[in-house]
Amino acid sequence: MRKMISSLLIIIAILALVGCGKSNETSQPEEEVDFPTKDIKVIVPKDPGGGTDIVARGLVEYTKDKFDKNIIVENQPGGGGVTGMVQGAEATPDGYTLTMTTVELAILPHMELSPVTYENFTGIVSAIADPAxxxxxxxxxxxxxxxxxxxxxxxxxxxxxxxxxxxxxxxxxxxxxxxxxxxxxxxxxxxxxxxxxxxxxxxxxxxxxxxxxxxxxxxxxxxxxxxxxxxxxxxxxxxxxxxxxxxTEMDFTVQAWAALTAPSDVPEETLNILSEAFSETLNDEEFQDFLIKQGIEPVQYGPAETQKMMEEDHKRYGELMKEIDL
The missing domain is CATH 3.40.190.10 (Periplasmic binding protein-like II)
Structure with missing residues (x-):
């Protein structure tokens, strides 16, 4: 009987020690991500001076003070925007190369003119969805x-x-x-x-x-x-x-958006840091006034809304292009 009690006490003690180990393990705070540790590059797949370039540079200008590293805008036009978007999609997914993707991302793949789609990117924010x-x-x-x-x-x-x-x-x-x-x-x-x-x-x-x-x-x-x-x-x-x-009787809307994105496999912790900083800029009245003065209607789309917009337009314009035989 004594041996049985001793064995039970040993088992209880072992279980208690295991439980404490798990408790201590789960109670440890998650290690903070040190980001950024170097300059961030934003690829703009259009020429300087256009709507996409204006929005990208404004977004960077009003966000740069939120990081202790530089944010550098780099224009990479060509192929209707494909050149820059491909370069952005193929970048290392570490958050240091971002791309100002444009609505052509939802159009050109259906014409077999682009090897990348919304699936190659993760939305961070979108500040513009302007109509034609x-x-x-x-x-x-x-x-x-x-x-x-x-x-x-x-x-x-x-x-x-x-x-x-x-x-x-x-x-x-x-x-x-x-x-x-x-x-x-x-x-x-x-x-x-x-x-x-x-x-x-x-x-x-x-x-x-x-x-x-x-x-x-x-x-x-x-x-x-x-x-x-x-x-x-x-x-x-x-x-x-x-x-x-x-x-007219033409009930038709066409909007051009420019979405700040990262490669699709960017770590969630890094994405959260980026989206928090740029989302704060979207809600900055000075930034909104900057866009309005350029004749641009500002929107405030976060990561989920941006990703949804890119996916829905990919499907929408694919169907439209079949209808008009483009």
Whole structure:
């Protein structure tokens, strides 16, 4: 009997020691991630001066003081944005190379023009989701969308600029062309919207279909005018410009977003540090005012919303491109 009691006491003691070990193990605080320990690079897959570049540099400018290391913006245009996005997707997933991916990420794979999709990236934040619009020279012989459409029907081959074949602005123009049975001469400009805006202002094009904020300085100067926007509602920054839905029966929205992302396998702890810092910037009134002054409608999308937007648009534009046979 005594031997049995002694054995039970030994077993209880061993179990107690094991339990204490587990308790001490679980109570130890998680080791903090030391990030960043070197400069962070943000790849912008477009030329300097366009909407994506403006948003990226603004986001960096208003976030840089939150880190004790530099954040360096590097423009890597080419291939409608594919060059920079591929470089970002293939970067080491350690949080030190980020990419300002654009909506073309949801379009070009369906045209077999890009080997990367939203699945190659992890969303951090998105500060912009701007709608397309019809922008023409201020001295053009049309002042409304209806007049532009009628003119285009009578004058086939209007030169409409875009930011590259398969870009969101090209898709917007093709959708309008398809809806109203028009015949545009699509002129691609690689490197984002800036070259197309410059070409329109220089008299080399008849129209472009980009976000109005991309041409704000030329619009403010009276060189260009906006006829309509492809959004559900009028924009706060351009309250006098009607929507397509108001002017026609075309209930269609096209928005261009720019999302700050990391490679898909970035550690969760690093992603949390990045998203916390950049999300704080999105809610900074000074940063929002900066975007508004550029004619950009700010949004505040965190990691989950950004990833959802990228995934949903990948599916949406894939279906749209089948409908318009692009």
């Amino acid at each position: 619009s019809v922008i023409v020279p201020s001295d053009a012989p049309y002042d409304t969308l209806e007049e532009f459409i009628n003119y285009a029907k009578e004058n086939k081959g209007l030169k409409v600029g875009n930011s590259g074949i398969g870009s969101i602005w090209h898709l917007a123009a093709v959708a309008v062309e398809d809806e109203f049975k028009l015949d545009f001469n699509h002129i691609p400009y690689d490197g984002g919207s800036a070259p197309a805006v410059a070409a329109l202002a220089g008299g080399h094009l008849d129209a472009i279909m980009v976000a109005p904020g991309n041409a704000k300085s030329q619009i403010d100067a009276g060189d260009l005018k906006v006829l309509a926007v492809m959004s559900e509602e009028r924009l706060d920054s351009f309250p006098d410009v009607p929507t397509f839905k108001e002017e």
